[in-house]
Amino acid sequence: MKQRMASSAPRIGFDRFIRTAWIDCALHVRLGEADPTDLEHVLDQAELGKAARVKTMTVLKKLWLRPSPELDDLAARCATVAARGPKSTIPLHWVMAISTYPFFGKVAELFGKLSAIQGDCTSSELHRRMSEIYGEREGTYRMTNMVLQTQADWGALRRADKRLEKCAQIRVDDSRVAALLAEAAVRYYGKSLPASSLFSLPVLHPFKVTARVAQLTTQSRALELRPNSRGEPLVAIRA
Numbered sequence: 001m002k003q004r005m006a007s008s009a010p011r012i013g014f015d016r017f018i019r020t021a022w023i024d025c026a027l028h029v030r031l032g033e034a035d036p037t038d039l040e041h042v043l044d045q046a047e048l049g050k051a052a053r054v055k056t057m058t059v060l061k062k063l064w065l066r067p068s069p070e071l072d073d074l075a076a077r078c079a080t081v082a083a084r085g086p087k088s089t090i091p092l093h094w095v096m097a098i099s100t101y102p103f104f105g106k107v108a109e110l111f112g113k114l115s116a117i118q119g120d121c122t123s124s125e126l127h128r129r130m131s132e133i134y135g136e137r138e139g140t141y142r143m144t145n146m147v148l149q150t151q152a153d154w155g156a157l158r159r160a161d162k163r164l165e166k167c168a169q170i171r172v173d174d175s176r177v178a179a180l181l182a183e184a185a186v187r188y189y190g191k192s193l194p195a196s197s198l199f200s201l202p203v204l205h206p207f208k209v210t211a212r213v214a215q216l217t218t219q220s221r222a223l224e225l226r227p228n229s230r231g232e233p234l235v236a237i238r239a
Helices: 002-008 020-031 036-046 050-065 069-083 090-100 102-114 123-134 140-153 175-189 195-200 213-219
Strands: 120-122 157-160 163-166 170-172 207-209 223-227 233-237
Touching: 020 036, 020 050, 020 069, 020 090, 036 050, 050 069, 050 090, 069 090, 069 175, 090 102, 090 170, 090 175, 102 123, 102 140, 102 175, 120 123, 123 140, 123 163, 140 157, 170 175, 175 195, 175 207, 175 213, 175 223, 175 233, 195 213, 195 233, 213 223, 213 233
Parallel strands: 170 207
Antiparallel strands: 120 163, 157 163, 223 233
């Protein structure tokens, strides 16, 4: 019975701690602003073990260097925005992370929900929720910690003893970046989302988006607005 439950549990995928400096370097390599050997040098300085280095490089490749075919266009559009010098690269990394790795997104979503009222939550509560979804299997607890460590390094949350606390939100004024975040959220949740509450979704908790939803479709060829049964606009991936 336990084996059947474990085999049917969702895949984890994101299984490494990824420093901001490492993923920034991977993005610079994609942009042609850095050489692949520069990324190798950055990882050399981290003194990772052989297995850890291979797994870390695998994650970096899937995020920026060799994304899956269905996300390659998204990565290309993120890179185009990155080349124009946004104030922060974190929103773009977040776009690729929640689009590529549902596990990463689920940690963010649960923290967003649990911390919504008081601004923090216990790490044990988040781990319990993740185990309910991904199973009490070896790796769930450890990989959740790696994602939390990653999100803390990216400035999305703060780890304080046994509690997880919100950080000051990263302000997103650029409508191009906002459109990419919107697309990533739609991809993550797998459905059209109400325009009125799009940027208050738990998975996007690190960001304070000031762009108007009406601007999104003019900034992204991938998005469109569709009315629901009550005539209210939904943000959807263009067919």
